[in-house]
Amino acid sequence: MKVNPNFLKKVKKYGAFDISKCFNCGNCTAVCPLSAEDASFPRKMIRYAQVGAQKEIESSLDPWLCYYCGECSDTCPRQAYPGEFMMTLRRYLIAKYDITGISGFFYRFPWIQNILVAGIFAFSLGAFAVYKGDFQELAAKIELAFPVYVTLAIAAYVFTFYRKTILDKAKKILISFDFSNIKETLIHGLTQKNFSGCSDTDRTRWIAHLLVMSGYTLTLVISNLHLLEPLKKHYGISDFATFLVFYAAFAILAGGFIMMYRRAKKKAQSSSFSHSTDWLFVVMLFLIGFTTAVVHISNMILGPQDPRVEMLYKINIAVEVAWIIIIVPFTKWIHIFFRPMAVYLRNLKKEEAQGKLFSMPIPGLK
Amino acid sequence: MSENKEFVCDSLIIGSGIAGMQAALDIGDAGYNVIMVEKSPSIGGKMISLSKVFPTLDCASCITTPKMAASSHHPRVKAFTYSEVEKIEKTNEGFEAEIIKKPRFVIESECISCKKCEESCPVHLEDEFEFGLGVKKAISIPFTNAIPQLPVLDESKCIRCAACARVCPKDCIDYLQKPEKIKIKAKTIILATGYEITPMTAKKEYGGGRLINVISSLQAERLLAPHGPYGKVLRPSDGKIPDSIAYVQCAGSRDESIGIPYCSRVCCMYAVKQAMLLSGSLPLSEITIYYMDIRAFGKGYEQFYNQARAMGINFVKAKVAKITEDQEHNVILRIDKQEEGSVPMEVKHDMVVLSQGLLPSNKNFFGLNIEKNEYDFVASSKPDFSPALTSTEGVFTAGTACGPKDIPDTIMEAGSAAMEAVNYLKSVKI
Numbered sequence A: 001m002k003v004n005p006n007f008l009k010k011v012k013k014y015g016a017f018d019i020s021k022c023f024n025c026g027n028c029t030a031v032c033p034l035s036a037e038d039a040s041f042p043r044k045m046i047r048y049a050q051v052g053a054q055k056e057i058e059s060s061l062d063p064w065l066c067y068y069c070g071e072c073s074d075t076c077p078r079q080a081y082p083g084e085f086m087m088t089l090r091r092y093l094i095a096k097y098d099i100t101g102i103s104g105f106f107y108r109f110p111w112i113q114n115i116l117v118a119g120i121f122a123f124s125l126g127a128f129a130v131y132k133g134d135f136q137e138l139a140a141k142i143e144l145a146f147p148v149y150v151t152l153a154i155a156a157y158v159f160t161f162y163r164k165t166i167l168d169k170a171k172k173i174l175i176s177f178d179f180s181n182i183k184e185t186l187i188h189g190l191t192q193k194n195f196s197g198c199s200d201t202d203r204t205r206w207i208a209h210l211l212v213m214s215g216y217t218l219t220l221v222i223s224n225l226h227l228l229e230p231l232k233k234h235y236g237i238s239d240f241a242t243f244l245v246f247y248a249a250f251a252i253l254a255g256g257f258i259m260m261y262r263r264a265k266k267k268a269q270s271s272s273f274s275h276s277t278d279w280l281f282v283v284m285l286f287l288i289g290f291t292t293a294v295v296h297i298s299n300m301i302l303g304p305q306d307p308r309v310e311m312l313y314k315i316n317i318a319v320e321v322a323w324i325i326i327i328v329p330f331t332k333w334i335h336i337f338f339r340p341m342a343v344y345l346r347n348l349k350k351e352e353a354q355g356k357l358f359s360m361p362i363p364g365l366k
Numbered sequence B: 001m002s003e004n005k006e007f008v009c010d011s012l013i014i015g016s017g018i019a020g021m022q023a024a025l026d027i028g029d030a031g032y033n034v035i036m037v038e039k040s041p042s043i044g045g046k047m048i049s050l051s052k053v054f055p056t057l058d059c060a061s062c063i064t065t066p067k068m069a070a071s072s073h074h075p076r077v078k079a080f081t082y083s084e085v086e087k088i089e090k091t092n093e094g095f096e097a098e099i100i101k102k103p104r105f106v107i108e109s110e111c112i113s114c115k116k117c118e119e120s121c122p123v124h125l126e127d128e129f130e131f132g133l134g135v136k137k138a139i140s141i142p143f144t145n146a147i148p149q150l151p152v153l154d155e156s157k158c159i160r161c162a163a164c165a166r167v168c169p170k171d172c173i174d175y176l177q178k179p180e181k182i183k184i185k186a187k188t189i190i191l192a193t194g195y196e197i198t199p200m201t202a203k204k205e206y207g208g209g210r211l212i213n214v215i216s217s218l219q220a221e222r223l224l225a226p227h228g229p230y231g232k233v234l235r236p237s238d239g240k241i242p243d244s245i246a247y248v249q250c251a252g253s254r255d256e257s258i259g260i261p262y263c264s265r266v267c268c269m270y271a272v273k274q275a276m277l278l279s280g281s282l283p284l285s286e287i288t289i290y291y292m293d294i295r296a297f298g299k300g301y302e303q304f305y306n307q308a309r310a311m312g313i314n315f316v317k318a319k320v321a322k323i324t325e326d327q328e329h330n331v332i333l334r335i336d337k338q339e340e341g342s343v344p345m346e347v348k349h350d351m352v353v354l355s356q357g358l359l360p361s362n363k364n365f366f367g368l369n370i371e372k373n374e375y376d377f378v379a380s381s382k383p384d385f386s387p388a389l390t391s392t393e394g395v396f397t398a399g400t401a402c403g404p405k406d407i408p409d410t411i412m413e414a415g416s417a418a419m420e421a422v423n424y425l426k427s428v429k430i
Ligand code: SF4
Pocket: A021, A022, A023, A024, A025, A026, A027, A028, A029, A043, A046, A072, A075, A076, A077, A078, A079, A080, A081, A082
């Protein structure tokens, strides 16, 4: 095992607390309702971090199997906040799995991220304002560029994740075609059902999370597939698009409101620490849901020709541009993919141990 | 309340546990008059209820009873038992204390300790001397070797049947007795108020006191004591002899989540001692101690611990995170087994003892202006030179009142407090 004595210092940049207080009693792992024999956390992760076993952490699935119930932090005899440490690890790993290195940069210098978001927003808005052509056409082009960009970003993350956790160790491509594994992965991805594994099930948190996640994904789909043309069509209350927009806006606003409220009140362990990037994420989420809904409603009331609708739509697209470019690929949002993937890869490892797995050696990799 | 009585002494000692008694004997031997005030009906403190002491495995009552006898027969030591200190004021001549002597409902000067009242009483109550494991009568002498050997009537539980009054040969049951107010003038005070163990309810993950086969360490002491409640070790839920017993270390110490971050210093050793005694009385039972680290710091302690290991007691490094029970009231512990890397798992035992920590028993010091440490133990004003000194001149402290400690340290500190008090008495000459 190679150790990196500066590792803990590095990780600490991603969260504000002191895990060196931990005296390794194991209370956290024992109290954790999600920890299991083949996925024992958080103590092991803390120990790895303390001794600087960087590789062990970077190739571990455990950070993604933790759903931050906060029971470990509540009962830790040293009040070392092991739950927050797992959250910090997730931030660290996102930065680590980002091949561009930009995420890590943003985590360390959150104000640069804020400035960039504001700058891109202002720049796009300015450009849109002076644009004389058909804005609906331009918006269509912009929105059609989104999926390419987002897909590339996600694909890069997913590949690095797979490489670090499986490829580097197994030295061959491992794939599970097991039906129950795929089913479980999908269910986890869609419902985040592990939240309910927390014994003091915090229903509000799970519902808030589910709302935000579904609203977020829906917004991403709406914009990436260019489903809305508010300057061309006049939407009515019974249109399917209206339903989608309203659901997304409602889900984001309601879920986001609950999250913000809890963060401000620091109600539960999981909300008692906030990294400033978490705030930016929540604020942008709000703006997206809000502007999309406002454009849609004004279109329904004023009709597509009204100049006020066009103005609002420009703001909406400018927010979207900043969001897609800066937030989507470079924040913890990507854990939407890592969580179910970790479930899948954990089952895959089990199947591998049982020897019933599709594997493909890679020539040249030893 | 009856009229004020006044007493004068050189040294007033609050508490008559092993610290209080030792200080009283030392000061008395030096020629000064001492009054001890004890809130329980007998002197002797917690030590008289213990089974044996570590690391010598001497019988605890064989050490405590002679001290109790000596201090109660000492010509210059007087004890007020079943009495609470209301307040202490600093005056120009020293200190003035007001104490309330609670009524036993027995005329103390007449009683011949025949126990007839106790035998006749039809009311059975939980026995607090056995920490709830045994029963006593509504009128009873607190325990066999209690001093004074006087019965106490529990007024709130008494059904006024007068059975005791009828059988008492000396006619000394007095249902109308009132609390007595007593004034004591003293030149010095020794705070030897001792400790309480962390309550069973302190940690909700440990069942909050609701799990019947999870017992306190003092209950375990009683089960192991030669004159304990059952005469053998049985588990509370069904009276079965437990085949596997576990100790949960640091159950109420070194735990910031319940606000007690300090080490209580004695629980590792008393658990090791109890485990040894258990393996003597239940040679077929498995005994496991779950610990974070064993703190065997005193003279002979490490050898004692090694001896326990050699005897086959299991030591498992793990902080118990959660305690629950199954339908038969077997106790289930959740631990992270570290010896095999890291494996979260559940283990089952017939009975579990919590190695609770030590909390200060008194926190306000009767209105005296005494500095405390951040956990409400008396703070020593010169911890490195004279640990028995407090922030108020003339007030000394000894034993667990000023921090968790074991019996040998307590006795040494009591001697030191006595010496400080005697020197002080010599110097002030008031
Ligand atoms: S984080 Fe806390 S509970 Fe977990 S091992 Fe460290 S000290 Fe124990």
